[in-house]
Amino acid sequence: MFERTYYATHPDMMEGATNAQLRDRYLVPGLFRAGEIVLTYSHGERFVIGGAVPGETPLDLPVQTEPASAAGHPLLERRELGVVNIGPRPGWVTVDGEIVELDRYEALYVPMGTRAVSFAGEGARFYLLSVPAHAPFPLRKVTLAEANPMQRGSLEGSNDRTIYQLVLPHLCASASLCLGLTQLKPGSVWNTMPPHVHERRSEIYLYFDLAEDQRVFHYMGKPDDLRHIVVGDGEAVISPPWSVHMGAGTSNYTFIWAMAGENQDYNDMDVCDLCQLR
Template identity: 50%
Template sequence: MLNVQTRYAIDPETAKTLDTQGLRNHFHADGLFQDGQINLVYTHYDRLIMGGVVPGSGILVLDHVKEAGTPTLLERRELGILNIGDAGTVSVAGTIYEVGRGDVLYIGMGSGPVSFSGPARFYVLSAPAHRTCPTRLIKVEDARRVELGSAETSNKRVILQFLHPEVAESCQLLMGYTQFAPGSVWNTMPAHLHDRRMEAYLYFELGPDQRVFHFMGQPEETRHLVMANEDVVISPPWSIHCGAGTGAYTFCWAMAGDNVDFTDMDMVAMGDLR
């Protein structure tokens, strides 16, 4: 079963007028990981698609998505897949990939239908592409590790970069995830913007009663969304994107836009936040 939601882009002046439910309607998504279903969110911010694929005991095929306007999803798109569950398999153009927990599979433009099976929970991300890059499985141990922060500032964490110029080539999509050490909860302060790219976060590895307070909005007009396990937030280019949790957590970050320069950030001074 394939289900697709569409989220339209709005400007920051309109976002200022929204109440809590209005913000959630535009920028928050939950319930994407359901047994036997493919649940996608198509956002007009850089046309990024994100969603959950949970094969359960069967096989799920991701092929035609009407919102993309092409016979098959990957005709003019690339795809990144993160497994946040038990090991599963992904079949692409006759090749079967064994994707373990925490691994990322990149699939290049023009690869055709993609089949999913096994007891996995696949998080999928797709961005428009103008060239084909090699399909590649990136194991956890092959990711680029960047350790940042400290226990004293409650932000000791490791950034695992998968779809990154120094790890695996992609056309537009950047992707990886950040894991926090026990006792650390903050990401990222000081906050930043990158008006040239939108971003999406999947929060996972949270307990049933654990939450992350995700901060968004223009620096002078901040808001927050309360995120539970396996919730996704859409971060528009004009918005900060940072969070604090009630305990350590992991989040998958993905970006699409003008470039694939991970360090392309416009820092926001703490004193400028309101």
């Protein structure tokens, strides 16, 4: 069921890790394969990170196969799910018989207790994020027009960007999941400036809208001991609670940020002084 399991790590591990080990422990590649649903599992907040790329026939979210005690149970029996269509064409998500159309960049919140989810639409690419939940909340579609766009940064600082909050309490209720999309404008390459740490949540970044020959340098680690991972289009990075997360690309791009933890306060973060970064 899960193609890969990622384990939680201590910040001291960073000191002796090679670049290859960093990629192995934090980079999530290969999520979007034609005609498949790919699911990975992270012990950080117990995130399920996945992708669904339907073709001529729909793809069904699988039932659990692991661990043995959960085998045969719906994946969302005790979980909630966020879905974002990052593909060039519309797609359809069927949730317990209810069909919801998602255009490019539109999101869908799927509640705990849902028994069956399927994905359809050639040209759609669905990004999937699931975390444990304590209660069901209403099924909700969110468009960019509803998503409280926030303008941040400047072209002079190479970080002129628009942040769209998709799943946050003021707009779309959830048990734990927070989710949004950030678009960098042409000429801007830096995201999440100034960088920050939030010890009460883990975060996942998915980078996309990158040309095949372009890359993002994703920075992580303690603020005084930074490392980087080179990321391509459609690849995700796991950011532990103790780690800075920021990135700079060889061109502008889009990324989806997803958080889960013990609170849903978007502004709960410790901002880092750029002069203190090492």
